[in-house]
Amino acid sequence: MAHDGVVEAIQTLSNQGTSGDAVETLIKTVEDYPFYKSVGFGGLPNAEGILEMDAAYMEGDTFQIGAVAGITDVKNPISVARKLSQDKFNSFRVGDGASKYAMLEGFERKNMLTKRAHRIWEKRLKEIHENNLNPYDGHDTVGAITLDKQGSMTAGTSSSGLFMKKPGRVGDSPLSGSGFYVDSEIGGAAATGLGEDLMKGCLSYEIVRLMGEGLTPQQACDQAVYSFHDKLTKRYGKCGAFSLVAMNNQGQWGVATNVEFTFSVGNHLETPQIFIANMGDNHTTNIQPITQEWLDAYEKRIKAPID
Amino acid sequence: MAHDGVVEAIQTLSNQGTSGDAVETLIKTVEDYPFYKSVGFGGLPNAEGILEMDAAYMEGDTFQIGAVAGITDVKNPISVARKLSQDKFNSFRVGDGASKYAMLEGFERKNMLTKRAHRIWEKRLKEIHENNLNPYDGHDTVGAITLDKQGSMTAGTSSSGLFMKKPGRVGDSPLSGSGFYVDSEIGGAAATGLGEDLMKGCLSYEIVRLMGEGLTPQQACDQAVYSFHDKLTKRYGKCGAFSLVAMNNQGQWGVATNVEFTFSVGNHLETPQIFIANMGDNHTTNIQPITQEWLDAYEKRIKAPID
Numbered sequence: 010m011a012h013d014g015v016v017e018a019i020q021t022l023s024n025q026g027t028s029g030d031a032v033e034t035l036i037k038t039v040e041d042y043p044f045y046k047s048v049g050f051g052g053l054p055n056a057e058g059i060l061e062m063d064a065a066y067m068e069g070d071t072f073q074i075g076a077v078a079g080i081t082d083v084k085n086p087i088s089v090a091r092k093l094s095q096d097k098f099n100s101f102r103v104g105d106g107a108s109k110y111a112m113l114e115g116f117e118r119k120n121m122l123t124k125r126a127h128r129i130w131e132k133r134l135k136e137i138h139e140n141n142l143n144p145y146d147g148h149d150t151v152g153a154i155t156l157d158k159q160g161s162m163t164a165g166t167s168s169s170g171l172f173m174k175k176p177g178r179v180g181d182s183p184l185s186g187s188g189f190y191v192d193s194e195i196g197g198a199a200a201t202g203l204g205e206d207l208m209k210g211c212l213s214y215e216i217v218r219l220m221g222e223g224l225t226p227q228q229a230c231d232q233a234v235y236s237f238h239d240k241l242t243k244r245y246g247k248c249g250a251f252s253l254v255a256m257n258n259q260g261q262w263g264v265a266t267n268v269e270f271t272f273s274v275g276n277h278l279e280t281p282q283i284f285i286a287n288m289g290d291n292h293t294t295n296i297q298p299i300t301q302e303w304l305d306a307y308e309k310r311i312k313a314p315i316d
Numbered sequence: 317m318a319h320d321g322v323v324e325a326i327q328t329l330s331n332q333g334t335s336g337d338a339v340e341t342l343i344k345t346v347e348d349y350p351f352y353k354s355v356g357f358g359g360l361p362n363a364e365g366i367l368e369m370d371a372a373y374m375e376g377d378t379f380q381i382g383a384v385a386g387i388t389d390v391k392n393p394i395s396v397a398r399k400l401s402q403d404k405f406n407s408f409r410v411g412d413g414a415s416k417y418a419m420l421e422g423f424e425r426k427n428m429l430t431k432r433a434h435r436i437w438e439k440r441l442k443e444i445h446e447n448n449l450n451p452y453d454g455h456d457t458v459g460a461i462t463l464d465k466q467g468s469m470t471a472g473t474s475s476s477g478l479f480m481k482k483p484g485r486v487g488d489s490p491l492s493g494s495g496f497y498v499d500s501e502i503g504g505a506a507a508t509g510l511g512e513d514l515m516k517g518c519l520s521y522e523i524v525r526l527m528g529e530g531l532t533p534q535q536a537c538d539q540a541v542y543s544f545h546d547k548l549t550k551r552y553g554k555c556g557a558f559s560l561v562a563m564n565n566q567g568q569w570g571v572a573t574n575v576e577f578t579f580s581v582g583n584h585l586e587t588p589q590i591f592i593a594n595m596g597d598n599h600t601t602n603i604q605p606i607t608q609e610w611l612d613a614y615e616k617r618i619k620a621p622i623d
Contacts, residue, residue, distance in 0.1 A: 071553075106411070106483030174406055179409070205403075
């Protein structure tokens, strides 16, 4: 999902853009693409048919954070979050207050609900009604960590949240420490998965902290994610999907996940690459490059006609 | 502020109430009292004159979290948060979606804006206009950690947020890891202060983590709060008010703060007591019982006529 954004972000960095510019570019690319059902334009609406979006932006040099939750009708929630991060007060805005802020500040307004997303919603509503299904599935935040030539790091997230969520439901994406965290002197992390469970563990903060203790990003992801997966399963009886990515201030990266998870990595030296990760044995992660076959099937799936 | 609630909570625990019952009782007592300007009934409204409230509830046995932000016209936001904590999905609700949930679930609705709070708001608006003042001051969340005879722990927070906040502004109070965190096998922590800065440090999570490594609550508070105070001052150039309280699963407590801060502690053996804390030298905290004189002056101040 983030791959085209990663390509754009590397271009931004090559043109002397900051890590903040790179995160914003990356996430805007994902928000603007109509075939991703869980971020920005084309995202799936809540149980009442309204597309509510969450986003956050954090500067690793200063710890400044901007975030929005339950914002509607704005083209790029990540840009609103970035602007809010410059404010000392009122830097996390939710609901109508967030939408009003975006409007007053002149951010581009847009009907973000596509016909395709509306049709998927209608169809799902019918299925839930007819088959008495659990309405919740589909949560796939874009989360990104960037590092620029000056050594500054930035983290960002954007999501339309859980498909069929109740109005005003907020997941981990705009929550510092859970959805994202970054410290330019150490590194950053970002999450996707079931926000209700991710916020029980503050895993993005924990991964950054472990990298600060000297662990590699991969060691930090493995240790934080799988030990909390085990702890939550024991104490709560279940554990939702967790997928975390991390990068340290040397550009080394890591990932850990309890479900199949794809992600993209790139820098100025190599062509960005997409990988697929799965939970391995003994708190490790299996990571492999995706095949062209996988990519073709993915593209076909996300663009498949909705009957 | 929390003292009358602490007295009530101890009563609840003595009557076989759980730590969850105790936190809810404690915080409801604070929410219901009309002379606290920063929590529940009598809380000060936002810049548009609307009283928006935030609250959270976390179970230390299971890590279940319920939270609301920007909720309006509900008598006890903490009770709404507690109810939400029972849900696997949609357990954090904001804005109109949160208020609608409370209404649908039958929580008591109430106009929470008192005449006194409205008068303070009007007066402040005039002062800001006439003297070109920074509009923001007054943030005093009630945060509480409880421990019951079964060894279960619960954390809770409730706040009307920053006085004169912009509509939809959310602070740290409903954010896991920043405003609160609890693990019954270790302990819990809760925060008050400038939410925008507290969420930069995830201090409640960090304090619980440090207690898990064997630090006493006081050591954990001192280490987490003052080291992040220093780090933020260096990296961001400034640091808002931070006041954190913590208790471990043995009932030992600690506090750290970079501003004068009062708090209340009690158990079944001793009469609950109010203390005043200030930042000491070399990352320590000075803690003293308050005097009757201090208490009389406080009561006079919060009940002073508004001209």
